[in-house]
Amino acid sequence: MDHFTLIDGELHAENVPLARIAADVGTPVYVYSTATFQRHARAFREGLAGVPRARIAFAIKANPNLAVLRLLANEGFGADVVSGGELARALAAGMPPEGIVFSGVGKTRAELDQGLNAGIGQFNLELEEEGVVLSELAVARNIRAPATLRVNPDVDAGTHEKISTGRAENKFGLPISEARAIFDRLAPLQGLNLRGVAVHIGSQLQSLEPLERAYTRVGELVAELRAAGHSITHVDLGGGLGVPYRTTDTPPSPAEFGEMVARVTRGWDVELMFEPGRVIAANAGVLLTQVLWVKPGVTHPYVIVDSAMNDLARVALYDAYHDFVAVKPSGETMTANVAGPVCESSDVFAKGREIDVVKSGDLAVLRSAGAYGATMASTYNSRPLVPEVLVSGDTYAVVAGRIAAETIMAEEHVPDWLK
Numbered sequence: 021m022d023h024f025t026l027i028d029g030e031l032h033a034e035n036v037p038l039a040r041i042a043a044d045v046g047t048p049v050y051v052y053s054t055a056t057f058q059r060h061a062r063a064f065r066e067g068l069a070g071v072p073r074a075r076i077a078f079a080i081k082a083n084p085n086l087a088v089l090r091l092l093a094n095e096g097f098g099a100d101v102v103s104g105g106e107l108a109r110a111l112a113a114g115m116p117p118e119g120i121v122f123s124g125v126g127k128t129r130a131e132l133d134q135g136l137n138a139g140i141g142q143f144n145l146e147l148e149e150e151g152v153v154l155s156e157l158a159v160a161r162n163i164r165a166p167a168t169l170r171v172n173p174d175v176d177a178g179t180h181e182k183i184s185t186g187r188a189e190n191k192f193g194l195p196i197s198e199a200r201a202i203f204d205r206l207a208p209l210q211g212l213n214l215r216g217v218a219v220h221i222g223s224q225l226q227s228l229e230p231l232e233r234a235y236t237r238v239g240e241l242v243a244e245l246r247a248a249g250h251s252i253t254h255v256d257l258g259g260g261l262g263v264p265y266r267t268t269d270t271p272p273s274p275a276e277f278g279e280m281v282a283r284v285t286r287g288w289d290v291e292l293m294f295e296p297g298r299v300i301a302a303n304a305g306v307l308l309t310q311v312l313w314v315k316p317g318v319t320h321p322y323v324i325v326d327s328a329m330n331d332l333a334r335v336a337l338y339d340a341y342h343d344f345v346a347v348k349p350s351g352e353t354m355t356a357n358v359a360g361p362v363c364e365s366s367d368v369f370a371k372g373r374e375i376d377v378v379k380s381g382d383l384a385v386l387r388s389a390g391a392y393g394a395t396m397a398s399t400y401n402s403r404p405l406v407p408e409v410l411v412s413g414d415t416y417a418v419v420a421g422r423i424a425a426e427t428i429m430a431e432e433h434v435p436d437w438l439k
């Protein structure tokens with residue numbers, strides 16, 4: 021359930037008509053609901069009620085909008101960051117440094133430095149050399165960096181191959197079979213407080229079974245590390261819980277996830293970290309767009325909208341499904357393709373789909389666009405960066421402006437020899 025509903029035959033975000041936002045801000049525009057974000061954040065936390073000592077770090081990559089981060093900080097969430105830019109955003113949003121986890125396979129020395137300067141709560145190490153460098157940087161400051169080893173459990177998450185991270189051939193994590201030896205070598209380093217293990221096997225998971233397998237392997241590793249004399253106090257179980265994009269999708273609920281985690285981790289006696297992204301953000305946002313033309317096609321007409329793959333890349337990248345619905349549906353439907361203006365044949369949001377009847381000038385939304393939407397937008401075709409709006413009750417605020425591609429076009433970008 022979300023807070024984008026029909027009121028008097030017209031789609032609203034909470035109590036605000038989407039048509040009003042379109043008139044005031046223009047389209048395309050991402051529209052987020054405060055109430056949906058809060059509902060999802062609370063449902064996730066409540067799902068973990070049976071898990072002692074659980075901490076939640078929102079995976080900022082899913083939606084790094086500062087207002088959204090402030091909202092989640094107010095819900096007690098920390099942040100999972102994967103770059104210096106995301107770290108800066110988490111801090112700017114008021115997330116306490118000790119609630120911030122730094123993940124990622126390619127952290128630079130400058131980013132490790134930035135994390136140490138900020139005093140973040142945890143570095144998830146992806147390779148042995150990274151641990152050596154982090155230790156050196158920490159020793160230079162006379163501190164010890166809190167860290168875990170991210171392991172790759174070689175589990176197929178059963179999701180789209182481009183968002184799968186836990187198979188042996190993926191670039192993420194250390195082979196779990198080598199974790200013990202690497203832990204033995206890194207744990208004594210003076211600048212490290214190597215205190216646990218992290219795992220994350222992929223995104224948009226539709227089943228708990230691969231997560232349970234991965235977590236079980238992590239549990240075995242924790243026992244093995246303890247038997248070898250290591251003190252293990254922290255385990256990071258990552259993110260990945262899927263969401264319904266279609267009404268027929270039935271991903272596990274946060275409550276079912278929490279029940280599985282409580283069962284699998286019983287007796288681990290550690291602080292558990294979770295890094296949800298999509299499950300908090302996806303259904304808290306829509307991409308509001310206007311129909312430009314309805315163009316006759318060979319088999320079906322093309323509904324050409326003013327949003328495109330540069331605004332919402334998921335369909336072109338992963339063949340993802342986003343529901344397309346009219347803001348003022350007449351009740352009639354038609355079979356059509358929905359496409360954007362970008363000069364790529366992959367700039368198509370829906371093919372041969374039964375959709376609400378729309379005509380030139382009508383407003384419509386692509387649903388479930390709050391995660392990996394605006395954050396993956398680009399200025400391809402010199403289109404502006406899409407703005408974002410956050411609704412709360414009867415009011416809304418523009419929380420990211422429409423940034424014209426021309427603003428990054430300057431005479432100094434043309435070298436002298438071309439003038």
Ligand SMILES: Cc1ncc(COP(=O)(O)O)c(C=O)c1O
Pocket residue numbers: 079082100123124185220222223224258259260261295296297298299
């Ligand atoms: C390390 C890590 N943590 C958390 C996430 C968030 O995943 P999701 O948005 O599927 O919850 C990701 C993305 O897959 C990730 O790579």
Ligand SMILES: N[C@@H](CCCC[NH3+])C(=O)O
Pocket residue numbers: 081183223224334338391392
């Ligand atoms: N960008 C992907 C998710 C990537 C998850 C990050 N490891 C998507 O939209 O589905």
